[in-house]
Amino acid sequence: MTTDWRGAWTTALDELEMDVSAVEAMLADEHRHADTPPADIWKPPTELGALPLDLRPRADGILTRQLAAAEEIARRLTANRQQAKMTSRIETGEAIKRPIYLDCAM
Template sequence: MTAPTANSLDWRAAWTAALDDLEMDVLAVETMLADERRLAETPPANPWVPPTDLGALPLELRPRADEILTRQLAAAEEIARRLTANRQQMAATSRIETGEAVKRPVYLDFAM
């Protein structure tokens, strides 16, 4: 086995830093989902941007990247579930405010 070169160490460090950034973004979303009121209307200030000059992912970082992807997918699924629940609640609330789903004209006969 050959000793790692400076380029291979820089490559691994660059990928580690990229995964660190991505993991922090996932953690921010998970934290927001755990605390429903926190950051409810404030989007992240610095969304993660994928680096373009890293090359292939080092094999030893594959398990970490897979774990981050699993967390991202779980967070995205939870966001979709909450958006659906929110839409359902809004639809129910709009019916409650009017008393019925469709507004109909009302006629009163005062002749009697």
């Protein structure tokens, strides 16, 4: 029973680590996954019980990586919003029709 419990946790952490690795890879090469986001989103397993103590350092490491990836995603989203705001202010001349001259003789 102990082996199954530990094995279930090891499998769960393997899946979670693969998920965070995919996010890290996407952040490292933003163009590679821009059009194809990961299809298999990690779902927490149910009824595992408490995390085995010897797996705690690994779980903490994965959590640290997840938080760093989430922080980087938030930073990039903010940068994208700022860039979109700046580009919306650029005048191309196509959308705005201005008179070339004004005839004041009338």
